[in-house]
Amino acid sequence: MDLAIQVKDVEKSYGCNQVLKKIRLNVPRGCIYGLLGSSGCGKTTLLSCIIGRNKVDNGDIYVFGRNPDGPLGSRVGYMPQEISLVREFTVKDSIYFFGRLYNVDEDTLQQRYHELVELLELPKDNKYIKDCSGGTQRRVSFAVTLVHKPKLLILDEPTVGTDSILRDRIWKYLLKLSQEDNVTVIITTHYIEETRQANKIGLMRDGTLLIEENPEKLLTTYKCGSLEETYLILSQRQENKQQILDTYDSPTSPEIVETNEILQTNPTPENSSPHEETVTEKRIFAKFRFKALLDKNFKILRRNRLASLFPVLLPGLQVFFFLIAVGKDPTNVPFGIVNEERTPDFCKHFSLNESVKRVGNWDCHIDSVSCRFVDFLNIPLIEEKFYDSSSEAMDDLEKGKINGFVRLHRNLSGLMESRIVEGLDTDDLPDEEIQVFLDMSSLFVGGMLKSKIAERYEQFHEEIYKDCGYFPEIAKLPLKVEEYFYGDKDEEFIIFMTPGIVTTMIYFMGVIMTCTIILDEKIEGIWERSIVAGVTSLELSLSHLVFQTTFMVLMALELMAIVFFCFQQPYNGSLWLIFGIIYLQGLAGVVLGFGISVVSNNHVTANVIVSGIFNPLVLVSGMMWPAEAINKYLLMFAKCLPLNLPTTALRYIIKKGLSFSDTDVLAGFGMLGIWILILAALSISYIKWKR
Numbered sequence: 001m002d003l004a005i006q007v008k009d010v011e012k013s014y015g016c017n018q019v020l021k022k023i024r025l026n027v028p029r030g031c032i033y034g035l036l037g038s039s040g041c042g043k044t045t046l047l048s049c050i051i052g053r054n055k056v057d058n059g060d061i062y063v064f065g066r067n068p069d070g071p072l073g074s075r076v077g078y079m080p081q082e083i084s085l086v087r088e089f090t091v092k093d094s095i096y097f098f099g100r101l102y103n104v105d106e107d108t109l110q111q112r113y114h115e116l117v118e119l120l121e122l123p124k125d126n127k128y129i130k131d132c133s134g135g136t137q138r139r140v141s142f143a144v145t146l147v148h149k150p151k152l153l154i155l156d157e158p159t160v161g162t163d164s165i166l167r168d169r170i171w172k173y174l175l176k177l178s179q180e181d182n183v184t185v186i187i188t189t190h191y192i193e194e195t196r197q198a199n200k201i202g203l204m205r206d207g208t209l210l211i212e213e214n215p216e217k218l219l220t221t222y223k224c225g226s227l228e229e230t231y232l233i234l235s236q237r238q239e240n241k242q243q244i245l246d247t248y249d250s251p252t253s254p255e256i257v258e259t260n261e262i263l264q265t266n267p268t269p270e271n272s273s274p275h276e277e278t279v280t281e282k283r284i285f286a287k288f289r290f291k292a293l294l295d296k297n298f299k300i301l302r303r304n305r306l307a308s309l310f311p312v313l314l315p316g317l318q319v320f321f322f323l324i325a326v327g328k329d330p331t332n333v334p335f336g337i338v339n340e341e342r343t344p345d346f347c348k349h350f351s352l353n354e355s356v357k358r359v360g361n362w363d364c365h366i367d368s369v370s371c372r373f374v375d376f377l378n379i380p381l382i383e384e385k386f387y388d389s390s391s392e393a394m395d396d397l398e399k400g401k402i403n404g405f406v407r408l409h410r411n412l413s414g415l416m417e418s419r420i421v422e423g424l425d426t427d428d429l430p431d432e433e434i435q436v437f438l439d440m441s442s443l444f445v446g447g448m449l450k451s452k453i454a455e456r457y458e459q460f461h462e463e464i465y466k467d468c469g470y471f472p473e474i475a476k477l478p479l480k481v482e483e484y485f486y487g488d489k490d491e492e493f494i495i496f497m498t499p500g501i502v503t504t505m506i507y508f509m510g511v512i513m514t515c516t517i518i519l520d521e522k523i524e525g526i527w528e529r530s531i532v533a534g535v536t537s538l539e540l541s542l543s544h545l546v547f548q549t550t551f552m553v554l555m556a557l558e559l560m561a562i563v564f565f566c567f568q569q570p571y572n573g574s575l576w577l578i579f580g581i582i583y584l585q586g587l588a589g590v591v592l593g594f595g596i597s598v599v600s601n602n603h604v605t606a607n608v609i610v611s612g613i614f615n616p617l618v619l620v621s622g623m624m625w626p627a628e629a630i631n632k633y634l635l636m637f638a639k640c641l642p643l644n645l646p647t648t649a650l651r652y653i654i655k656k657g658l659s660f661s662d663t664d665v666l667a668g669f670g671m672l673g674i675w676i677l678i679l680a681a682l683s684i685s686y687i688k689w690k691r
């Protein structure tokens, strides 16, 4: 007998759950084979082993006389239990997409589309799959299976959700295919009675094949009026036999011998016709499949224009809000003034020029100088609040109403005059001419106040010297920063943070977007169905990478426009180089997202992985706090991660104008290149291994 499929003693377990137990099954060429059994008995698992999506633990499977090593490709039309169609596609798109994956030429595709629409009563208009009823979606899924006229059809419950008239039509069509075109069909169904039209049925229960036989012969042998009844009798016998085996430890039961005899009348694969119909698609990369996959991705994008716009705009919006909200110097910080020398009202009417008067050649008279110092503290950082006494100011400081206060001695002018005019001769200067009290619970604000007040005092002091006719240089510290390289004295922290924000945003946007798109495809079964249709891991990966790359280009340009043109942040390096590293950072995110979605089966797992990665990566990236502050061993590790060196490289390109040949820039590009290559290779290998 010419066998299309032979399954020999196949065993398969998921962990401890043995789903297939020494299954033996023979499907002659041109036969319609109905595989029946209760839910969970292992039908789908067996079908997935036959089509090469699941590896068997023991035993052999032969398809057209060969043991296929991987998916069957274009010789099979596989209809999975799930709908497994792109929801954003129309009926026509769906048929054309799979037709193109099978390399059906355009004229034939058009003809097949019309035939299938007619046969399966599919909606003729451009109705989207997501708008079709469950029954219609199943019919489209069935049509997709038939589009390339395969020699073997494997249909997992194709008639669920169809009315009896259509079900009858489907069966008639299957009979026609098997009789006229010698197509072999394996079909599972819950409607046991409809398989009476099959040439052969196999009854499965609890991972074993109870019997396989012609349905009419089965009814005659067991003297039953329906296949349901036969299934019940065989199930009961198997149940009893199990008890006998357990109780008496009998090696074989008569029933098993009977079943095995039927199976062993069939020839071994060596006897079946070996054949040119080798069913495994071996090509690692086929342009037509790659084109179909890419076309699918862009079509989904076009159909979801608004939804797709959001992820493109999101990093830009985030960076925009970040640049507005973070990294700027604080302003209007409430700060107390306790001027024991003069009241605020006095200072208001006092001419500040009057505070210092030169007397003769060397003498200098200083008066109400506290008013002048208070005026020096009138800077954007400080919002001055006046107090009559230190205790009142201290009270507000403790209550958090002010971030600090300054107390000016009641004889500040006299003390300053002694200090400046009498200089070293004076021996009764008190310590507390100007006392500053600071709330350091907000470290950054406290630190800023401290350095600004000191800076303002130095300037104030210099002016007094100048007005007295002395050399102001005497008032200055003998230490001077000669020049500020790559920035200026009052540079804001945001300038330091921006490169890190940009690399982090594009990296994690790449991860999240890729994870979401690929996981949706996986969960909807499109990924699986494409692989069964012969799509290779390389084609799958490349089609997604090329697609996501387009997004990364847009995002990189958008981020650059916001930082350099909208917020006018200065840059010294080449814009091409800046674009290059931002883009590559996004691509590294895409590849990581691809890897995560390959190993995850649902969004929850993927989200947990992404969240777990996010914080450690960002914390050691040197974005929020200088990398020099990180523990030296942790820093060595951090430098091997995909955010640290690239962030430094971007910062140096922007600030120092470094070029590609500089070590720091090369290190950033190199690290990204290494991560992209390693993760892409691992992901592709994982998909291959899972096949």
Ligand SMILES: Nc1ncnc2c1ncn2[C@@H]1O[C@H](COP(=O)(O)OP(=O)(O)OP(=O)(O)O)[C@@H](O)[C@H]1O
Pocket (backbone or CB within 6 Å): 014, 017, 019, 037, 038, 039, 040, 041, 042, 043, 044, 045, 046, 081
């Ligand atoms: N990927 C998997 N991992 C772990 N267990 C699985 C997996 N796939 C199936 N199983 C288990 O294997 C058993 C058989 O499942 P299978 O889907 O093959 O049954 P079935 O006969 O096709 O059922 P139904 O008709 O409801 O689809 C079930 O117990 C199921 O929980």
